[in-house]
Amino acid sequence: xxxxxxxxxxxxFSNEILQExxxxxxxxxxxxxxxxxxxxxxxxRLFLEMVALLTPEQASRVTKDISEDDTDPxxxxxxxxxxxxxxxIRMAKALQSLRGELIEDFKKLTEQK
Amino acid sequence: xxxxxxKNFNNLLETRKVEQRRHEEILLEKLEIGGNCDLFDGSTLExxxxxxxxxxxxxxxRLKVFNNVINWIVPKMAxxxxxxxxMDEGSKYAAEIAKGYLREKMLLEVGSKNVPMPSxxxxxxxxxVTQTDFFGTLRDTVNSIANTAQxxxxxxxxxxxxxxxxxxxxxxxxxxxxxxxxxxxxxSKPPLAVGAFLLGAGIVGGGLSMIHTMRERSGFGLxxxxxxxxxxxxENGKISEDSHDPRLDLIAYFKNVSEDPKHLGHKLSQEEWLxxxxxxxxxxASVLHDMTQAPRIVVGxxxxxxxxxxxxIVEDIVSxxxxxxxxxxxxxxxxxxxxGEHLGKDIDPIKQKLKYDNNLLPKISLYxxxxxxxxxxxxxxxxxxxxxxxxxxxxxxAARVATFGAIP
Numbered sequence: 001x002x003x004x005x006x007x008x009x010x011x012x013f014s015n016e017i018l019q020e021x022x023x024x025x026x027x028x029x030x031x032x033x034x035x036x037x038x039x040x041x042x043x044x045r046l047f048l049e050m051v052a053l054l055t056p057e058q059a060s061r062v063t064k065d066i067s068e069d070d071t072d073p074x075x076x077x078x079x080x081x082x083x084x085x086x087x088x089i090r091m092a093k094a095l096q097s098l099r100g101e102l103i104e105d106f107k108k109l110t111e112q113k
Numbered sequence: 114x115x116x117x118x119x120k121n122f123n124n125l126l127e128t129r130k131v132e133q134r135r136h137e138e139i140l141l142e143k144l145e146i147g148g149n150c151d152l153f154d155g156s157t158l159e160x161x162x163x164x165x166x167x168x169x170x171x172x173x174x175r176l177k178v179f180n181n182v183i184n185w186i187v188p189k190m191a192x193x194x195x196x197x198x199x200m201d202e203g204s205k206y207a208a209e210i211a212k213g214y215l216r217e218k219m220l221l222e223v224g225s226k227n228v229p230m231p232s233x234x235x236x237x238x239x240x241x242v243t244q245t246d247f248f249g250t251l252r253d254t255v256n257s258i259a260n261t262a263q264x265x266x267x268x269x270x271x272x273x274x275x276x277x278x279x280x281x282x283x284x285x286x287x288x289x290x291x292x293x294x295x296x297x298x299x300x301s302k303p304p305l306a307v308g309a310f311l312l313g314a315g316i317v318g319g320g321l322s323m324i325h326t327m328r329e330r331s332g333f334g335l336x337x338x339x340x341x342x343x344x345x346x347x348e349n350g351k352i353s354e355d356s357h358d359p360r361l362d363l364i365a366y367f368k369n370v371s372e373d374p375k376h377l378g379h380k381l382s383q384e385e386w387l388x389x390x391x392x393x394x395x396x397x398a399s400v401l402h403d404m405t406q407a408p409r410i411v412v413g414x415x416x417x418x419x420x421x422x423x424x425x426i427v428e429d430i431v432s433x434x435x436x437x438x439x440x441x442x443x444x445x446x447x448x449x450x451x452x453g454e455h456l457g458k459d460i461d462p463i464k465q466k467l468k469y470d471n472n473l474l475p476k477i478s479l480y481x482x483x484x485x486x487x488x489x490x491x492x493x494x495x496x497x498x499x500x501x502x503x504x505x506x507x508x509x510x511a512a513r514v515a516t517f518g519a520i521p
Contacts (some may be wrong), residue, residue: 006485006486006489008487020409026292043485046485046488050485050488074486074487074490075487077485077486077487077488078487078490080487080488081487081488081490091488091489099481110283
């Protein structure tokens with residue numbers, strides 16, 4: 001998967017969350033900025049979700065390889081993913097959970113306002 | 114039906130445009146490194162597409178012999194309702210046992226009291242069974258008819274060298290001649306239902322036996338052997354550390370067969386090709402499953418101390434994650450603050466409380482995305498997510514239409 005594809009996916013995923021929350025993301029500069037912020041938030045969370053699935057040994061390897069070698073983080077994370085049981089299912093659940101959580105929060109905050 | 118299947122495969126080929134893999138090494142490398150190899154890759158789909166398009170009769174798996182035998186028996190059952198039902202139930206019983214079993218194992222298993230009988234058969238048969246060794250009789254009947262079927266086919270293909278329709282007809286005739294006596298005897302014996310049940314189970318046993326022989330004669334024998342070893346491996350796991358992995362043998366052989374224009378001389382029926390491809394799919398799925406298992410790590414004392422230190426780091430990460438959940442809400446608030454004009458509310462006081470450093474976000478995004486890209490490469494999630502989303506939206510739309518009528 002190249003950089004563009006992951007950007008497309010995150011963009012699409014974030015857009016769906018905003019639409020589901022009843023927030024339009026088309027047209028204005030403000031809405032573009034909003035989408036960008038949601039994308040940043042999704043990326044940060046997904047990163048942490050992935051890191052949280054690593055075993056202590058794997059976490060140690062990531063730290064060591066990234067700090068000492070000229071390692072490609074994407075390749076490293078890919079190899080880690082293959083070692084984690086049901087990694088794809090866990091990540092799918094994390095996505096689902098994040099989606100539901102953000103939508104609920106957005107709706108709640110919108111209602112409060 | 115076949116035309117429809119072929120269209121579906123063609124559609125798949127057109128839409129997926131999967132890169133053709135020319136060497137089994139590439140496939141195996143993909144399995145080992147990629148971990149997300151398609152279970153049916155491009156060459157498999159192409160092969161199955163061609164097979165389904167091919168209307169020429171190959172192999173003898175069409176069970177014409179079996180059909181001929183059934184056509185011969187059915188008129189004899191006309192007007193005998195109980196017998197017909199019992200025979201049907203006997204067939205189901207044997208067929209149920211045959212699921213997932215090798216032919217030899219199935220024949221041994223028939224007649225075992227551990228295998229539940231169909232409910233209707235139990236109702237029909239148990240009332241009438243007076244013999245103490247009913248299951249023994251059942252096993253003997255199935256084995257007898259199975260052996261008769263196998264012998265008839267061997268005899269027919271030896272006598273009719275060219276095989277094909279003539280051998281099928283000859284085998285049917287030989288088979289019928291050989292079981293005519295026992296069949297008539299069974300159907301005339303009281304209680305009729307018992308005899309019919311035995312006969313039904315026996316016919317299925319005979320059919321399986323004939324399939325077994327047909328596979329060997331059509332060149333499916335070698336493939337069948339690879340498939341059986343692969344299934345045994347999947348079912349029982351690795352026997353020893355240095356044992357060969359028959360799943361990879363099957364995958365590699367299929368690769369060779371599918372890429373050779375003459376399919377290495379194999380002339381299989383459509384059913385056999387599908388069995389072959391389906392078994393390769395199961396083998397691939399099993400290999401992929403193994404490769405996503407966490408490796409067993411033998412941990413020494415020194416390593417354990419290191420792990421304990423790392424556990425502290427992980428705990429911190431988890432702890433941060435919990436804190437992050439709160440910051441999610443906070444950030445959502447901040448995001449919504451950009452809609453201040455639209456919402457008509459002043460939420461600056463909330464923003465003051467957040468103390469969130471927006472300058473960090475670009476860095477978080479930049480570095481995190483690289484990791485996420487790698488992680489997603491191990492999952493194939495983006496595609497699956499879009500499919501799931503499409504399905505959800507379609508279902509949602511359908512529900513709306515069903516509830517409120519057509520959406521303008």
